[in-house]
Amino acid sequence: DQQVKQNSPSLSVQEGRISILNCDYTNSMFDYFLWYKKYPAEGPTFLISISSIKDKNEDGRFTVFLNKSAKHLSLHIVPSQPGDSAVYFCAAHIRDDKIIFGKGTRLHILP
């Protein structure tokens, strides 16, 4: 049972445009959501997070939106830059219980 799903294995976006990465979840008990970015041969690095009591969090070029009724979150990157090419993981956790990651979406920023 995959509780956190990233249905798009890959995404290509033109440099300067908006990148939108999506994530769906099934467990309404998740209380915190995170996005990580991973380059080859490196560990994931934290990007941005959002508590389940909020619907939006913004940090520079990165904005995460949470739609609890749809059990959906998305990461918007505006404007997209070449260094944004990486694999993006969304993760969800239940306090003091577990953290579950999606399988990742590979983002390609095209020149």
Next chain:
Amino acid sequence: KAGVTQTPRYLIKTRGQQVTLSCSPISGHRSVSWYQQTPGQGLQFLFEYFSETQRNKGNFPGRFSGRQFSNSRSEMNVSTLELGDSALYLCASSPRPVLAESTDTQYFGPGTRLTVL
């Protein structure tokens, strides 16, 4: 401040053997979590240690175990290796238990690539 370090970076073992991986967290971080990353399953939580105690455990068999030392360094052990254990094993550190303190960020190491033949 030095980041999370993992040793070794690459490892080749054969089925039935056992393996021990090491993780040194960022100085001052007392929580260490371990993850397994495979192409088919993505990133999966193994367990978290804080102050030498295992706090949470993911859905992995008992062949996967770990421990944490008083200096917060952690080791993960896999016994009776199977082909399916081939994966990238990542550890991450944070100041406080990651599943208890949502506002803390985890910092990941580069991982240990384990190949089981």
